Amino acid sequence: MPTTTQSQDPFDRVRELASRYSDERASAAYLLCDRHPAGNLAYRVVGADLEATDLTYGDLRTASERLASALADLGVSPGDRVATLTGKSVEYLVTLMAIWRLGAVHVPLFTAFAPAAIALRLAGSAAKVVVCDENQQAKLAPSAEIPADASWQVITTAPEHLVPPTALRFAELLAAKNPGLPAASLGGDAPLIHIYTSGTTGRPKGVVVPIKALAGFQAYAEFGLGLRSDDVFWCAADPGWAYGLYFGVLASFTTGIPSLLLQGGFDAEATYEVLSRYQVTNLAAAPTVYRSLRAAPVAAPRILKLRCASSAGEPLTPEVNEWAVGALGVPVHDHYGQTEAGMLVNNHHHPALKRPLKDGSMGIPMPGWEVRVLRQLEDAPAPDGEIGRVAVEVPRSPLAWFTGYLNDPEKSAEKFAGAGRWYLTGDVGWKDEGGYFHFSSRDDDVIIMAGYRIGPFEVESVLATHPVVRECAVIAVPDDIRGEVLEAFVVLRSDVKPSTNIVQDLQQWVKVGYAAHAYPRNVHFIESLPKTPSGKVQRFVLRQKRREELAATKCNSDPQ
Known part of the structure; x- marks a missing residue:
């Protein structure tokens, strides 16, 4: 049963939402709670025993x-x-x-x-x-x-x-x-949330989210997630982090659509039971959740009512959808956003915005955001296919609200270019001729080898499809000849033992599946990847570890 907003022009809807949440009399409690009918279900909180407590x-x-x-x-x-x-x-x-x-x-x-x-x-x-x-x-x-x-x-x-x-x-x-x-x-300029960035690239920075940001959060709920009035929504992300709070809580409160909260940590069997027992129709989770379900020795229930599945937090590697269509009955739509903005680029579920999925693509910009790829050395849009800086054109983005980090003018200045025209996401990517955006890396993750710019995500996407690989991360290490070379850290499936043959097979897999020059020169097998508490891979930890190892090796080999 589509809602009236699904038949409304998305750009008209953006203007309507921006006006509602920017109003000088805006009240957060009214907009998020009091305006909804008192008898309507707000949340179903599912305990560790999988029994639920309802909250109207x-x-x-x-x-x-x-x-x-x-x-x-x-x-x-x-x-x-x-x-x-x-x-x-x-x-x-x-x-x-x-x-x-x-x-x-x-x-x-x-x-x-x-x-x-x-x-x-x-x-x-x-x-x-x-x-x-x-x-x-x-x-x-x-x-x-x-x-x-x-x-x-x-x-x-x-x-x-x-x-x-x-x-x-x-x-x-x-x-x-x-x-x-x-x-x-x-009013819409009043602060609502004071959240901190995850600190993957330095000290956590304070972000103050105003009430007017709710316009973008609701727009994503409707456009990206495709929430409808007849949905049962479950966002499995933890609300201690931006995505789980913005869209696991506020998306529900802005739309009034009933949602689930599951107490406790991830468990594949419990996840499947919740999906089945509570007839979840719309699911959002980090890629780690889908990868863990794929790797778990537990079969998905034969009957699920999922209509939409979405993923955010890290790029979605192709092997997830190879599995999801058969196991969950629907493909997983990859979405891209940031603590400082909400969601920017999505494989939308909204019928007016829905497009065929492309492996490795995070989709198209959401209405209300003008997203571009800027050239690396100038603040001008890059041609299609050229890797550059993913940026938002602020004057043309009515859902934009971030103006800088709290009490940190130096870091704030780094986020803007062109006298405030461009908000720089800090991510590197490219846009294809069809308008689809592709994530390449964080700015500090990009690898330059013998003049080639290589995003680790492209290599990781290929490695992740190999049958023995559970998870992987790719980094650059210094090289006297090429400047930098690629190395891969691989978590194998539990029934696979490391070997020289597997190393060679993985290297060949990348040569054939991506590019001959971009294969990892070394493959390291590890028990688990270092991650932030929200599940994002910390490549800088791997880089630091390898630099220390290489420095120690060089020191030991130098003549005294």
């Missing part, structure tokens, strides 16, 4: 009004930061809406963070309150990283007998207050 919009409004009143009594005002260090739960959703009801700003903390990463974000955001789960309390206790005189108040969802002396109990705060607190109306 009426329930969410009442509970968040109570908690917002309690937060106000603790001195939280519009613009103040409130952090969450919680798993996916009803309490988590209530906390978010209470923060936004006050006009305060949410600071997401990933539950896999160690105390040092938590302290950096709490101090950097000047958070007044942090809401945590029972199993996260210990990370907030005074330690070498957490000061004993920390300025933030801790609220915990733990049972009464496990609440630390200095913490407040979530349930008691909720019970002590009455509903009815009015929702703040601060």
